[in-house]
Amino acid sequence: MAQITLDNLAHSYLPNPKGEEDYALKQLDHVWGDGEAYALLGASGCGKSTLLNIISGLLVPSRGRILFGDRDVTHQDTVERNIAQVFQFPVVYDTMTVGDNLAFPLRNRGMDAAYVAARVQKIAAMIGMEEVLNRKARGLTADAKQKISLGRGMVREDVNAILFDEPLTVIDPHMKWELRTQLKALHNEFGHTMIYVTHDQTEALTFADKVVVMHDGRVVQLGTPEELFDTPEHTFVGYFIGSPGMNLIEAEVAGNLARCAGHAVRLGGTYKALQGRVQIGVRPEFVQLVSGEEGLPVTIKRVEDVGRHQIVRAEFQGRAINAVQLEGTPIPADANRMIFAPERINVYADDWRVAPLQSVATPQREAV
Amino acid sequence: MDKVQNNKAWFLVLPVLVLVAFSAVIPLMTVVNYSVQDTFGNNVFFWEGLGWFQEVLTSERVHAALGRQLAFSGIILAIQIPLGIAIAICMPKRGFWASVCLVLMALPLLIPWNVVGTIWQILGRTDIGLVGYALDKVGISWNYARNPVHAWVTVVIMDVWHWTSLVALLAYAGLQSIPQAYYQAAKIDQASRWKVFRYIELPKMQGVLLIAILLRFMDSFMIYTEPFVVTGGGPGSATSFLSIDLVKMALGQFDLGPAAAFSIMYFLVILLVSWVFYTVMTNLDKAEGR
Numbered sequence: 001m002a003q004i005t006l007d008n009l010a011h012s013y014l015p016n017p018k019g020e021e022d023y024a025l026k027q028l029d030h031v032w033g034d035g036e037a038y039a040l041l042g043a044s045g046c047g048k049s050t051l052l053n054i055i056s057g058l059l060v061p062s063r064g065r066i067l068f069g070d071r072d073v074t075h076q077d078t079v080e081r082n083i084a085q086v087f088q089f090p091v092v093y094d095t096m097t098v099g100d101n102l103a104f105p106l107r108n109r110g111m112d113a114a115y116v117a118a119r120v121q122k123i124a125a126m127i128g129m130e131e132v133l134n135r136k137a138r139g140l141t142a143d144a145k146q147k148i149s150l151g152r153g154m155v156r157e158d159v160n161a162i163l164f165d166e167p168l169t170v171i172d173p174h175m176k177w178e179l180r181t182q183l184k185a186l187h188n189e190f191g192h193t194m195i196y197v198t199h200d201q202t203e204a205l206t207f208a209d210k211v212v213v214m215h216d217g218r219v220v221q222l223g224t225p226e227e228l229f230d231t232p233e234h235t236f237v238g239y240f241i242g243s244p245g246m247n248l249i250e251a252e253v254a255g256n257l258a259r260c261a262g263h264a265v266r267l268g269g270t271y272k273a274l275q276g277r278v279q280i281g282v283r284p285e286f287v288q289l290v291s292g293e294e295g296l297p298v299t300i301k302r303v304e305d306v307g308r309h310q311i312v313r314a315e316f317q318g319r320a321i322n323a324v325q326l327e328g329t330p331i332p333a334d335a336n337r338m339i340f341a342p343e344r345i346n347v348y349a350d351d352w353r354v355a356p357l358q359s360v361a362t363p364q365r366e367a368v
Numbered sequence: 369m370d371k372v373q374n375n376k377a378w379f380l381v382l383p384v385l386v387l388v389a390f391s392a393v394i395p396l397m398t399v400v401n402y403s404v405q406d407t408f409g410n411n412v413f414f415w416e417g418l419g420w421f422q423e424v425l426t427s428e429r430v431h432a433a434l435g436r437q438l439a440f441s442g443i444i445l446a447i448q449i450p451l452g453i454a455i456a457i458c459m460p461k462r463g464f465w466a467s468v469c470l471v472l473m474a475l476p477l478l479i480p481w482n483v484v485g486t487i488w489q490i491l492g493r494t495d496i497g498l499v500g501y502a503l504d505k506v507g508i509s510w511n512y513a514r515n516p517v518h519a520w521v522t523v524v525i526m527d528v529w530h531w532t533s534l535v536a537l538l539a540y541a542g543l544q545s546i547p548q549a550y551y552q553a554a555k556i557d558q559a560s561r562w563k564v565f566r567y568i569e570l571p572k573m574q575g576v577l578l579i580a581i582l583l584r585f586m587d588s589f590m591i592y593t594e595p596f597v598v599t600g601g602g603p604g605s606a607t608s609f610l611s612i613d614l615v616k617m618a619l620g621q622f623d624l625g626p627a628a629a630f631s632i633m634y635f636l637v638i639l640l641v642s643w644v645f646y647t648v649m650t651n652l653d654k655a656e657g658r
Contacts, residue, residue, distance in 0.1 A: 058552060078556050085556050087549040093567040104567075105557040138571075152557065 002069035004032040009064035035191040039208035047217040086153040090145030099133035161193040268343035269356025276350035286344035287323035295339035402628035420629035433613040452535025485597025488526040516606035542573035
């Protein structure tokens with residue numbers, strides 16, 4: 001197990017990258033802690049698989065170094081790096097039994113037979129496949145095959161890291177939950193560094209200690225699920241995470257006041273004069289529907305009841321704006337305004353978050 | 369919409385019935401007709417019953433031809449299948465050279481059978497043939513027209529040259545369809561090259577290899593043109609495989625009755641083998657849960 005250092009890493013699939021846009025993975029500099037669970041989250045084509053392949057050793061980065069602990073592994077292959085990887089689609093050896101599949105990585109490394117048997121039993125118990133250990137892997141369902149893949153990824157104890165490349169894509173929804181919980185339990189038990197690639201925010205937020213949000217070849221934020229929710233560093237994080245995502249409204253910001261199409265919105269902090277495209281962002285959870293003269297005038301389009309809360313879909317100056325109301329909170333019949341909790345408003349200049357010069361203390365996140 | 373029952377629709381099946389009748393049913397029935405009758409010429413036939421079948425079944429000549437045929441098919445399968453797999457594994461997987469290899473591999477398959485026979489007939493000659501001449505120079509007096517072993521070696525090498533490509537291309541297609549993740553996973557599992565072949569490539573190629581074996585078996589079981597051009601079935605009857613023997617019997621000696629009985633049994637053997645392969649393959653598919 002080791003701490004993973006990404007030192008000035010960048011990758012381009014072109015032989016002679018010229019500008020910034022030629023890079024599939026733009027320069028990044030991170031230290032990922034030993035024994036933590038990370039999720040790489042982003043839409044398809046954002047560079048998360050490129051980053052994963054660089055960490056696993058399938059790709060050599062165009063620039064920069066990658067270190068496991070103090071060891072430079074940039075040019076080492078997957079085997080030398082001693083990592084395990086679970087792929088998007090199940091990879092099982094069809095002609096072997098389930099047990100042989102699990103034992104395969106250990107036997108190839110010449111482990112002692114008794115140790116292999118014990119380890120296989122343990123992993124089988126974990127993935128709930130003790131009953132079928134002696135069955136051929138061929139003909140099992142995709143779920144079961146992927147569980148074998150997960151098991152094979154976890155069977156070695158001495159790996160530096162375990163990488164998961166969207167491993168639950170082929171799994172049934174109810175099974176996803178169970179497997180994710182198991183993975184989390186395994187992580188707590190063994191403390192392997194785990195890196196989990198996904199485009200599903202729920203998966204990322206429930207699995208990981210730290211979520212690495214990627215957008216357009218760049219890591220736009222690395223933080224805990226709370227940080228991603230409370231202070232998205234980039235508008236992409238704002239609208240990608242959350243359901244629905246953050247409301248972004250064009251505004252002019254001066255001091256602690258924002259003006260959105262002429263309507264004043266009070267902010268939680270004071271800001272210096274901003275250049276470029278300025279937006280304010282507020283999560284639907286912190287939007288309140290009122291009637292009266294205060295707040296932004298909106299037209300309510302419809303209300304969706306999704307069980308524990310209601311999503312109010314509205315429009316402000318022709319742009320969609322959403323609010324989340326807890327179940328049981330009445331929506332005033334004549335509601336035509338929205339007001340935002342000032343300390344929950346983030347300000348963005350050219351898509352990047354601007355920290356206020358001075359702010360009121362960030363309040364604790366309320367359960368929604 | 370209501371289903372309209374219109375028996376005139378059966379006429380739509382007529383063209384295919386006519387085609388199949390002329391291309392398969394009528395010729396086959398003619399053969400069946402011959403197989404149960406005898407003639408002394410002048411188009412006068414009389415009933416023979418299963419006599420010809422008994423004669424063919426107990427004929428030592430047919431037994432010998434069948435033995436040679438099985439030996440030939442066995443030998444070429446034993447060479448072509450492993451060789452084809454090996455070539456497929458060595459071929460580049462993508463890029464310019466992959467295309468070059470594919471074109472080169474496909475070339476022998478495009479050459480007409482009698483031309484293949486002629487090529488190897490000439491190659492093996494000691495006066496003007498490259499191979500025969502070279503062998504002669506190193507002290508082996510090559511003569512496929514006199515020496516049965518030489519004749520066999522020539523015919524086998526010719527078939528290997530002609531058809532290994534087919535096995536290689538099928539195996540190549542099978543290999544190409546293996547997702548890259550399998551190789552990556554095997555690498556991470558530290559599997560040796562042999563284990564990658566044994567546990568990933570071979571199982572994944574199983575389907576195409578069965579097709580390759582079936583095609584090569586049937587084709588080699590029916591081989592006629594190439595050995596006919598090269599050796600004419602000789603020396604003696606050393607390379608008279610079933611079809612060559614059958615043609616000798618039917619057209620050379622004009623023994624229509626025994627030849628018809630012979631070809632019907634020949635047909636049944638191929639049908640049986642195909643059925644066995646088909647059953648095995650569909651069962652395999654079922655086992656994979658497809």
